[in-house]
Amino acid sequence: MADSDQSNSAPAASEEKPDINQLDVGVDVSRKEFEKISNNDPLIERMQPGVATGRYEVMVKEKKGFFGSAIPEKLPCCVAVLLCFFNCVVPGLGTLISAPFSLCAKDKTQKKKLRNFGVNLLAAFLQMVTTPLLLIGWLWSIMWAIEFLKPLKGDGFEFS
Incomplete structure (x- = not known):
């Protein structure tokens, strides 16, 4: 009975914030550029140096030619x-x-x-x-x- 109680309770997952050097956001931004953006952007909280807690969304609109x-x-x-x-x-x-x-x-x-x-x-x-x-x-x-x-x-x- 004790074994089944332990298997049903999942261990609490600790959420770690990703390091900006390891982020894969699809846009190449240097560390200096990211820090410059994140310092001026109120949507990004800076909890720890070098750790991003915000998110940028990029919209792409297709430009059509003559035809x-x-x-x-x-x-x-x-x-x-x-x-x-x-x-x-x-x-x-x-x-x-x-x-x-x-x-x-x-x-x-x-x-x-x-x-x-x-x-x-x-x-x-x-x-x-x-x-x-x-x-x-x-x-x-x-x-x-x-x-x-x-x-x-x-x-x-x-x-x-």
Whole structure:
């Protein structure tokens, strides 16, 4: 009975604060830079010298280029999946069909909508034309198809 009582009670884990030289935060910061930041940041408590108790969050926003900025955003789920399928089967077809959807975008000026419509038509044409050339158009079309699905990820649509 005494043995079973000891096995059920787990030993209390002592929480030790990590040393800043051993932190893996994904951003390269020298010790001097970290101390300079941590001295000026009220969110980081300095309990012991060289020990960080706070946390930094880094947000990365993807910058899209000429063609990438013309991809219609927030398509309905079934339309995005269908366009993705078309782009994978017939390079440029999903892109061609998506061009009118760029005219329905919210928060964009009429000039920007027309530019995106033209860029989608140009991209569809180039995807179709460059497919015989080392399958570049087909690969580009697949990448474009994936871009149709990216906005759906936040709406409960999971990629596996």
